[in-house]
Amino acid sequence: xxxxxxxxxxGAAPGVGKTYAMLSEAHRRVERGTDCVxxxxxxxxxxxxxxxxHGLEQVPxxxxxxxxxxxxxxxxxxxxxxxxxxxLVDELAxxxxxxxxxxxxxxxxxxxxxxxxDVISTVNxxxxxxxxxxxxxxxxxxxxxxxPDDVVRRADQIELVDMSPQALRRRMAHGNIYKPDKVDxxxxxxxxPGNLTALRELALLWVADRVDEYLQQYRGEHDIRSTWQARxxxxxxxxxxxEGRTLIRRAARLAEKGAGGVVLAVYIAxxxxxxxxxxxxxxxxxxxxxxxxxxxxxxxxxDIPSALLEFARGVNATQIVLxxxxxxxxxxxxxxxxxxxxxxxxxxxxxxxxxxxxxxAKGRGLPVARGAxxxxxxxxxxxxxxxxxxxxxxxxxxxxxxxxxxxxxxxLFLSLTVTAALLGGLLPALASAAFGSLLLNYFFAPPLHRxxxxxxxxxxxxxxFFGVAVAVASVVDLAARRTQQAARLRAESEILSFLAGSVLxxxxxLDALLERVRETFGMESVALLERLSDVDPWTCAGSVGPxxxxxxxxxxxxxxxxxxxxxxxxxxxxxxEDRRVLxxxxxxxxVVLERQRLVHRAEEGRKLAEGNRIRTAxxxxxxxxxxxxxxxxxxxxxxxxxDDVEWSEDDRAELLAGIEAGADRLDHLVGxxxxxxxxxxxxxxxxxxxxDLDEVVPMALVGVPEGSVELxxxxxxxxxxxxxxxxxxxxxxxxxxxxxxxxxxxxxxVSASAHGGRVEVRVVDRGxxxxxxxxxxxxxxxxxxxxxxxxxxxxxxxxxARGFVEAMDGTLSAExxxxxxxxxxxxxxxxxxxxxxxxxxxxxxxxx
Numbered sequence: 001x002x003x004x005x006x007x008x009x010x011g012a013a014p015g016v017g018k019t020y021a022m023l024s025e026a027h028r029r030v031e032r033g034t035d036c037v038x039x040x041x042x043x044x045x046x047x048x049x050x051x052x053x054h055g056l057e058q059v060p061x062x063x064x065x066x067x068x069x070x071x072x073x074x075x076x077x078x079x080x081x082x083x084x085x086x087x088l089v090d091e092l093a094x095x096x097x098x099x100x101x102x103x104x105x106x107x108x109x110x111x112x113x114x115x116x117x118d119v120i121s122t123v124n125x126x127x128x129x130x131x132x133x134x135x136x137x138x139x140x141x142x143x144x145x146x147x148p149d150d151v152v153r154r155a156d157q158i159e160l161v162d163m164s165p166q167a168l169r170r171r172m173a174h175g176n177i178y179k180p181d182k183v184d185x186x187x188x189x190x191x192x193p194g195n196l197t198a199l200r201e202l203a204l205l206w207v208a209d210r211v212d213e214y215l216q217q218y219r220g221e222h223d224i225r226s227t228w229q230a231r232x233x234x235x236x237x238x239x240x241x242x243e244g245r246t247l248i249r250r251a252a253r254l255a256e257k258g259a260g261g262v263v264l265a266v267y268i269a270x271x272x273x274x275x276x277x278x279x280x281x282x283x284x285x286x287x288x289x290x291x292x293x294x295x296x297x298x299x300x301x302x303d304i305p306s307a308l309l310e311f312a313r314g315v316n317a318t319q320i321v322l323x324x325x326x327x328x329x330x331x332x333x334x335x336x337x338x339x340x341x342x343x344x345x346x347x348x349x350x351x352x353x354x355x356x357x358x359x360x361a362k363g364r365g366l367p368v369a370r371g372a373x374x375x376x377x378x379x380x381x382x383x384x385x386x387x388x389x390x391x392x393x394x395x396x397x398x399x400x401x402x403x404x405x406x407x408x409x410x411x412l413f414l415s416l417t418v419t420a421a422l423l424g425g426l427l428p429a430l431a432s433a434a435f436g437s438l439l440l441n442y443f444f445a446p447p448l449h450r451x452x453x454x455x456x457x458x459x460x461x462x463x464x465f466f467g468v469a470v471a472v473a474s475v476v477d478l479a480a481r482r483t484q485q486a487a488r489l490r491a492e493s494e495i496l497s498f499l500a501g502s503v504l505x506x507x508x509x510l511d512a513l514l515e516r517v518r519e520t521f522g523m524e525s526v527a528l529l530e531r532l533s534d535v536d537p538w539t540c541a542g543s544v545g546p547x548x549x550x551x552x553x554x555x556x557x558x559x560x561x562x563x564x565x566x567x568x569x570x571x572x573x574x575x576x577e578d579r580r581v582l583x584x585x586x587x588x589x590x591v592v593l594e595r596q597r598l599v600h601r602a603e604e605g606r607k608l609a610e611g612n613r614i615r616t617a618x619x620x621x622x623x624x625x626x627x628x629x630x631x632x633x634x635x636x637x638x639x640x641x642x643d644d645v646e647w648s649e650d651d652r653a654e655l656l657a658g659i660e661a662g663a664d665r666l667d668h669l670v671g672x673x674x675x676x677x678x679x680x681x682x683x684x685x686x687x688x689x690x691x692d693l694d695e696v697v698p699m700a701l702v703g704v705p706e707g708s709v710e711l712x713x714x715x716x717x718x719x720x721x722x723x724x725x726x727x728x729x730x731x732x733x734x735x736x737x738x739x740x741x742x743x744x745x746x747x748x749x750v751s752a753s754a755h756g757g758r759v760e761v762r763v764v765d766r767g768x769x770x771x772x773x774x775x776x777x778x779x780x781x782x783x784x785x786x787x788x789x790x791x792x793x794x795x796x797x798x799x800x801a802r803g804f805v806e807a808m809d810g811t812l813s814a815e816x817x818x819x820x821x822x823x824x825x826x827x828x829x830x831x832x833x834x835x836x837x838x839x840x841x842x843x844x845x846x847x848x
Contacts, residue, residue, distance in 0.1 A: 004117045005113075006119050006157075008121050009161050011122065013168060015176070017161055018124070018161045019090055021161050023049065026056055026088055026120065028816075029086060031769075034086055040090055040091075046176065059074075062074070062075035064097045074089060074108055093147040125199055125202050126202075129147065135199070135202070160203060165200065168196055169196070233318050234262070234264070234319045235266060236251045236294075236320075237266060242281060244265075246357045249292075266297040268304050268307045320346065324339070382421070382424015383420075387435060397443070414469060417433050417473070421476040425476060433469030523571035525547055529568055556573050559583055632662040633663060633666070637659065640655055695724070696728050698713075701732075701750070704739050708747055709750055717753075718831065727808065734798070734812075746765075760825055763823065765817065766819075769821050779802045809829060810828040810829070811827045
């Protein structure tokens with residue numbers, strides 16, 4: 001059983017008209033023939049709301065006794081037993097009386113949805129659970145009745161019911177919300193202008209987040225890469241330095257100035273293997289940006305400005321925040337820096353902010369952001385201390401009169417060795433130990449200035465010195481390697497966690513996964529190769545980046561996946577320790593590829609099933625709809641040829657007219673069948689050229705009854721790019737369908753208007769209309785909605801019309817007519833070089 005759909009009217013404040021809007025929607029649906037009942041609606045003694053309940057079926061409420069008083073709640077069992085198509089359930093956040101079926105009303109609604117019943121409900125923004133504290137601090141009233149945000153976010157449709165604070169206060173003053181004795185208190189407390197403005201802003205921002213989810217989904221589905229400045233998205237470029245906190249806070253303030261702004265912090269690491277920037281400072285910055293409502297991202301790329309701009313455009317960012325460079329003045333001879341490069345290459349769609357901070361121009365210092373590696377500067381310092389230090393110390397001690405003794409001399413040399421180990425690791429420390437031992441032997445152990453030792457005690461002392469130096473250097477080097485391993489394992493765990501999450505989310509985008517491989521390992525290109533057997537050539541199942549290889553042996557790195565599949569990477573050779581994570585990526589890529597193929601096969605199976613359904617429907621159409629006019633023609637011909645009856649001229653004329661009408665109907669049905677066949681076989685080739693609508697649309701109305709269509713086509717409309725014959729056939733089918741379902745005394749209106757680079761043709765009827773869930777189904781072949789009489793057609797008219805329109809790069813959709821009925825909207829591109837010159841005087845006539 002299909003789950004029901006939930007529509008929620010979200011109110012910015014009490015009294016804005018949520019319940020009234022819900023009841024208005026119910027009346028519209030009832031007028032269209034939808035089975036709609038009131039499960040629970042509370043009018044709160046508001047006259048206009050109470051009037052809206054008239055004419056709607058109300059399910060009796062359940063009565064519950066609580067503490068000696070009788071309360072009424074929605075009778076869930078009664079609604080389930082009634083089983084309407086749509087149920088109205090007011091006040092989604094309401095807490096039920098103890099003893100009810102469920103604790104909260106939204107749980108009642110979940111039961112109705114699970115039973116396949118569509119639900120229309122209402123809730124105010126202050127009742128959302130996540131906003132309870134915020135609303136309490138604004139209004140001074142803590143809401144006791146709340147609904148989880150996820151329940152509202154899962155709704156199929158959310159419509160904001162809004163009203164300006166001034167208008168809402170006027171409604172309150174006129175007594176349309178509360179009784180007169182409560183108006184003054186409400187206006188001076190909860191309904192103060194400031195409170196209402198804040199609640200309104202909360203509602204707008206919350207709904208904007210929901211709209212943003214739909215926008216991101218649409219951009220992903222249509223592979224849109226350019227920036228749409230629908231809302232402020234601010235990217236913060238982090239280096240791992242202490243200035244990152246300042247940049248994050250500055251970006252958060254920028255986001256607050258534009259309603260609905262979001263902050264995305266990104267750290268871009270150079271691609272030297274599995275580069276993992278996981279210092280304490282970055283962890284603090286990650287926590288800070290998440291506390292401010294933003295997100296943290298880790299990207300790998302050799303060219304940091306390009307990687308930053310690519311990331312910003314990928315997330316549809318509008319601004320980039322960078323810090324002033326920490327480089328010294330002389331370092332600018334090496335290049336302009338990241339900030340200047342990003343500002344130069346950002347283009348007109350991205351604003352770049354360079355923020356000053358306390359660390360500007362102070363130099364980067366020791367690379368604390370790369371705790372797992374010692375860094376070049378540190379290693380150089382270690383060699384300097386380990387080699388030059390002992391020489392300078394020996395020179396100092398030999399040119400002074402201080403006689404410290406061999407033990408103290410060795411301690412001084414040992415301190416240099418320990419310093420070299422702390423700075424540069426094992427090799428500088430070993431060099432320092434060896435060089436220091438030679439200097440101690442030559443300058444300070446008798447006999448002096450000779451590489452021999454006469455006293456055995458001195459031999460032991462120098463040996464102990466060398467051993468301690470080597471031990472200290474080994475411990476420091478081991479600690480550095482363990483830190484490096486921990487950083488690597490952390491990076492691997494993050495990547496494997498991403499892979500596991502993608503599996504659980506069911507992500508099936510192979511290109512996205514391969515792009516993740518390329519970014520993670522800093523490669524130029526990545527390709528997933530496969531072959532049928534050992535003797536067959538390799539084929540590329542998917543690739544990203546320029547010039548992907550065609551064979552695994554041509555790649556810099558290849559990772560086999562089974563016997564006949566391999567992941568091939570080009571750009572550089574990876575260290576052996578990276579292949580473990582690369583193997584996980586390769587296995588996931590194989591799974592994604594197989595999943596894509598299963599989806600493709602399922603789609604092919606669906607198409608085969610659809611073809612079988614169409615063939616079955618075609619047989620039914622031939623057996624009934626096509627035979628009906630044939631039977632009428634044969635009966636009329638047989639009557640005319642009969643010698644038993646002497647037909648009058650009027651009778652003969654009537655029979656001949658019947659034959660002609662049947663033949664016309666048969667010709668129309670066969671024409672639609674042939675058109676549908678052409679569309680399904682892809683043999684429709686439109687001849688596109690510039691056409692005036694007033695040349696085509698009137699010709700399409702020739703076959704409709706006189707007085708049944710009212711035409712409104714302005715003469716100043718731009719020309720459209722279309723095929724004259726296909727457009728005439730499409731409009732004729734749409735109008736014929738509208739006339740068929742429109743009341744006899746109400747003409748169908750055909751109007752046209754220009755909107756930017758497109759022209760809309762609207763065919764408006766006042767019939768019963770079509771429910772939302774059937775608006776797409778009516779365009780399928782052999783579909784006839786409602787109680788269309790048999791013999792009235794095979795249900796191909798709208799299918800053929802949409803096929804022709806889409807072949808001309810247009811669209812055809814259905815929407816509700818305000819006040820009842822159905823409106824077909826046909827949209828076409830305007831011809832280049834033409835534009836509407838004004839509203840003009842419309843050409844209006846009644847077809848006939």
